[in-house]
Amino acid sequence: MEILRRQRWWLGRIVALPFQLLVFAAVSFLLVQSIPGDPVAVLTGGQATEENRAAIEKELGLDGSLLHQLLHYLGNVIHFDLGNSIMSGQSVADQFGERLPATVELALMGVLLSIVVAVAFAYLAVMRPKSPLAYLVRGFARIAGGLPEFAVAVAAVFVFYATLHWAPAPLGRLSGDIAEVPKVTGMPFLDTVLTLRFDATWSMLGHLVLPVGVLVICQSGVLIKMLLAGLEEAVDSAPTRFRIATGASAATVRASLFRRALPPAVTTCGTLFGYTLGGAVIMESIFGFAGIGGYLADAVSSGDIPAMQGFLVIVAAVSLLVFLAVDLVNMTLDPRRRPGVRAEG
Numbered sequence: 001m002e003i004l005r006r007q008r009w010w011l012g013r014i015v016a017l018p019f020q021l022l023v024f025a026a027v028s029f030l031l032v033q034s035i036p037g038d039p040v041a042v043l044t045g046g047q048a049t050e051e052n053r054a055a056i057e058k059e060l061g062l063d064g065s066l067l068h069q070l071l072h073y074l075g076n077v078i079h080f081d082l083g084n085s086i087m088s089g090q091s092v093a094d095q096f097g098e099r100l101p102a103t104v105e106l107a108l109m110g111v112l113l114s115i116v117v118a119v120a121f122a123y124l125a126v127m128r129p130k131s132p133l134a135y136l137v138r139g140f141a142r143i144a145g146g147l148p149e150f151a152v153a154v155a156a157v158f159v160f161y162a163t164l165h166w167a168p169a170p171l172g173r174l175s176g177d178i179a180e181v182p183k184v185t186g187m188p189f190l191d192t193v194l195t196l197r198f199d200a201t202w203s204m205l206g207h208l209v210l211p212v213g214v215l216v217i218c219q220s221g222v223l224i225k226m227l228l229a230g231l232e233e234a235v236d237s238a239p240t241r242f243r244i245a246t247g248a249s250a251a252t253v254r255a256s257l258f259r260r261a262l263p264p265a266v267t268t269c270g271t272l273f274g275y276t277l278g279g280a281v282i283m284e285s286i287f288g289f290a291g292i293g294g295y296l297a298d299a300v301s302s303g304d305i306p307a308m309q310g311f312l313v314i315v316a317a318v319s320l321l322v323f324l325a326v327d328l329v330n331m332t333l334d335p336r337r338r339p340g341v342r343a344e345g
Helices: 002-006 008-033 039-044 050-060 066-078 092-127 132-144 149-163 188-194 198-235 238-245 250-287 292-302 305-333
Strands: none
Touching: 008 066, 008 305, 039 050, 092 132, 092 188, 092 198, 092 250, 092 292, 092 305, 132 198, 149 198, 149 250, 188 198, 198 238, 198 250, 238 250, 250 292, 250 305, 292 305
16 A cells, blocks of 8 residues: 555556546537538538438437537547548548557657757757857757748758759658558558668658758757756756765766756657647648648548547547656656655755
């Protein structure tokens, strides 16, 4: 019992996840239902009779009161059933299962490279505060967070593909002369490595440079700003001066600096992943990548209610898992955040 009591914080978070997801599913259901439009008219071209309309509404779960529809939808979500797409008739969950891994892979690439860039440049700027690099890093941190992915991506395509011809055509993840890679995980780049298709690996790297670079340019500024503030505070703190005075190695001092500066930045990474996931959807549309971007655009234009609701629920589930991971990482970095530990004032 004592072990459970000390671990109740993170155990409680895991237990609460399904309930949080159900709340978000209810909210997403009500939001999508409030969108103007008639899915039955879209599906039938406005030619449905009253009998046909009633049958289609029942099949789509659109019959009965709004409360009845909501309870029916939540019951399906509990059983991992997101319904069938109005336009294709296929399972929404299956369609997202095929498309989501590719989008998540692109977003993860953007986030991980943003972290590497932010850590490196923030550290150099703090260690050499009067250098030209430090001024450039601080200036970039101030403006990068306000750069729109769409505008930067279009500019990148115009400059590096249309003008300089350095980048491949924005028509997918692979060049036309490269055979498709068998699916293993659903993450295209990872699958090229797992299947030892290194020709596809190099081709895909070339196609990923611009979209991932755009994500890093637009998202890393927020992380750099957080790390600059955290590292500057940690450099001048008493623990740092104590370690230097006791003759601790440079590696030990750096590890201490980052351990105290990282928690706010790690928390920001959770939010950043959500922004980057949205940016990845935009990148897929611009660079012709298969993923949830095109699927969502088709769902919105056709009034495909199950597809739109499924998108919101799945993105919420991914975001909740990311925020749980962020909390656990912060708890590891900062002992004061661990279960059962009380910080002394």
